[in-house]
Amino acid sequence: MTTTTPAATADAELPRLRLDTPPLLVLPILALLALPLIGSFPTWVTLTVAGLAMGMMIFIMASGLTLVFGLMDVLNFGHGAFVSVGAFTATLVLLPMQGWMQADSVLLNLAALGLAVALAMLVTGLLGWAFERVVVMPVYGQHLKQILITMGGMIVAEQMIHVVWGPDQIPLPLPTSFRGAILVGDAAIEKYRLIAVAVGLIVFVAMFLILNRTKIGLLIRAGVENGEMVEALGYRIRRLFVGVFVAGSALAGLGGVLWGLYKETLTAAMGGDIMVLVFIVIIIGGLGSVGGCFIGALLVALVANYAGFLAPKIALVSNILLMVAILLWRPQGLYPVAKR
Amino acid sequence: MMLHRILSGDFPRSRVLALALLVVFAGLALAPFLFPGARAINVAATICVFVVLVASYDLLLGYTGIVSFAHTMFYGIGAYGVGLSLYSVGPTWGAVFMGLTLSLMLSLALALLIGLFSLRVKAIFYAMITLAVASAFAVLASQLSDFTGGEDGRTFSVPEALRPGFRLVENEIFGTAINGKLLTYYLVFFSALALFLLLLRVVNSPFGRVLQAIRENDFRAEALGYRTVVYRTLANCLSAATATLAGALMALWLRYAGPQTTLSFTIMMDILLIVVIGGMGTLYGSVVGAALFLLAQNYLQALMKQASDGLAAVPLLANLLHPDRWLLWLGVLFVLSVYFFPTGIVGKLRSRK
Known part of the structure; x- marks a missing residue:
């Protein structure tokens, strides 16, 4: 008994990881700086909520990608395909269930939406598993081929959507009870944006807890730091990776459903278009870092919304400018992952 | 000996390949006389331009091992530069050269900036950043519609000597009118030939060898004393x-x-597809690849339409073969060729002996 006590105290005395605060401060500073520029408080609230909602959706789509990259050094350029497939799969539920969607009952609306999300995540998860098996597995460790192959995979997936669902856009109206806006003071806040923020927060918190409080999370984090060591300790990092890949794909599918409902129209190219933002986000956040990805997503979305209001012409390149600014400050992204 | 100088000592090293190159060269050089008709000559001119475009991309992908998604941006800068300058100044040679100079300067500045900014890090980083920059540029070009004509683009007139109405010689030669269109074709053809031979010179120079060394092992190239960032940029x-x-x-x-x-x-x-199919890391791949690809694109799609119409009764299959789904088959072909023919047509022909 006496011998365990010093060990326990030694455990407790392990230095805690220092929290790297400056990146955390960027967001509030940005929001506060934008306030006097915009001038009107209600407009600012509307823009900020819109930015947060957009940021949460981008985070959901980007988080899987950055984890996969951190864990296995695979950058999946075809990630956008899961976004499109997720959104289009949701129509399989949402369009036949118009009755539930149009019903004036929050419960029925939620049920229809929940069913659609579940199906979309299931399909994209399975697709992710197949994609990993067939497309990605043969090219581990070869960056050049990975980029080419996953890009090709994305084109094929996008075209298959055209084959299955036809070449036209599909309108996807929001359920009745999520339409419209609520007034807080003078600021109008769209209900759906609040839902997006809530879902994004739930995903972030769940991910944070899994990564920091469970054994699987511990293994994933260890794998990001040093995969070989985790393997040497007897864990099968391959299985871990397949799991993360499937989860990341399912999250992309969830993001696709949310994004599709946000835009209210679906095109097969939507995944490819959003990938540009997703790449900027994970570069800003630091490749492989989930926390950085979260902050990066919110930053990109807020800047896009503020710039869209203040100077629409600059808004087109605001993301690139933001990326340049961040990389000049921290060349490896906000939270660089140790080994790279 | 002469040929040795012209090809910079980089011979096809395969009889079939040499034959294919000769056929393409002869076909393009004599296209206006061999294949009458507006469509055929248009395909020939597009092949000439694409040979240069793909060869210049191969310098990055095949020789240096960098994946860029911004190549169309530079291509677009060149097209818009000449186009907008002719549109606003008027159809003179001065406008052509002004547009060319300005667009070259813009391209070089952008390439330098992007390169210095992101080539220090990994190939994957560069791929993502070029994708972002190129898509922002494309959005910009379609949004600034007062300047660029937006989605519709700009139609403009070219200097008089290049217009179809212009006659160099009154009589027809071998049944072909010697008009401005023909002159434009040969301008395109000889410029493309010169640019291609120049690129061939570059990749077979000591500079090109360093690029290949960087592709094979950048760490080692750096250790040998070559500044890889400078070479890549x-x-x-x-x-x-x-x-x-x-x-x-x-x-x-x-x-x-x-x-x-x-x-x-x-x-x-x-x-990307032409580079991979033709063969990465060899400029001859771009010639063979571009010729095959553009011929297929222009004449195979008609075949697909027939097949699709014939199968109209089978719902999914008809959709699969619809001419608009051309890209689907390209994508499949692309993935398969990266897996099974990473050296492309040229690599296959050369290894056969």
Whole structure:
């Protein structure tokens, strides 16, 4: 008994990881700086909520990608395909269930939406598993081929959507009870944006807890730091990776459903278009870092919304400018992952 | 000996390949006389431009091992530069050269900036950043519609000597009128030939060898004392400048510059596919690949339409073979060739002996 006590105290005395605060401060500073520029408080609230909602959706789509990259050094350029497939799969539920969607009952609306999300995540998860098996597995460790192959995979997936669902856009109206806006003071806040923020927060918190409080999370984090060591300790990092890949794909599918409902129209190219933002986000956040990805997503979305209001012409390149600014400050992204 | 100088000592090293190259060269050189008709000559001119465009991309992908998604951006800068300058100044040679100079300067500046900014890090980083920059540029070009004509692009007139109405000789030669269109074709053809031979010179120079060393093992190249960042950035600038010139040639040929013909992602996909099918890391691949690909694109799609109409009764299959699904089959072909023929047609032919 006496011998365990010093060990326990030694455990407790392990230095805690220092929290790297400056990146955390960027967001509030940005929001506060934008306030006097915009001038009107209600407009600012509307823009900020819109930015947060957009940021949460981008985070959901980007988080899987950055984890996969951190864990296995695979950058999946075809990630956008899961976004499109997720959104289009949701129509399989949402369009036949118009009755539930149009019903004036929050419960029925939620049920229809929940069913659609579940199906979309299931399909994209399975697709992710197949994609990993067939497309990605043969090219581990070869960056050049990975980029080419996953890009090709994305084109094929996008075209298959055209084959299955036809070449036209599909309108996807929001359920009745999520339409419209609520007034807080003078600021109008769209209900759906609040839902997006809530879902994004739930995903972030769940991910944070899994990564920091469970054994699987511990293994994933260890794998990001040093995969070989985790393997040497007897864990099968391959299985871990397949799991993360499937989860990341399912999250992309969830993001696709949310994004599709946000835009209210679906095109097969939507995944490819959003990938540009997703790449900027994970570069800003630091490749492989989930926390950085979260902050990066919110930053990109807020800047896009503020710039869209203040100077629409600059808004087109605001993301690139933001990326340049961040990389000049921290060349490896906000939270660089140790080994790279 | 002469041939040795012209080809910079880089021979095809395969009889079949040499034959194929000769056929393509002869076909392109004599296209206006061999294949009458507006469509055939248009295909021939497009092949000429794409040989240069793809060869310049191969300098990056095949020789230096950098994946860029911004190649169409430089191509577009060249096309828009010449196009907008002819549109606003008027159809003079001065306008052509002004547009060319300005667009070359813009391309070089952008390539230098992107290169210095992101080539220090990994190949994957560069791929993502170029994708972002190129898509922002494409959006910009279609949004600034007062200046660029937006989605519709700009149609403009070219200097008089290049117009179809212009006659160099009154009589027809071998049944072909010697008009401005023919002159434009030969301008495109000889410029493309010169640019291609120049690129061949570059990749077989000591500079090109260093690029290949960086592709094989950048750490080792750095250890041998070569500043890899500098070499990569130079290759990037060179490739961008060549793509710009190819874009300018295309604009002169089409007398039009618009987002669909220059900046669209489909063209980037075409370039990638031609490089991979033709063979990465060999410029001859771009010749064989571009010729095959563009012929297939122009004449196979008609075949697909027939097949699709014939199968109209079978719902999913008819959709699969619809001409608009051309890209689907390209994508499948692309993935399969990266797996099974990483050295492409040229690599296959050379290894056969």
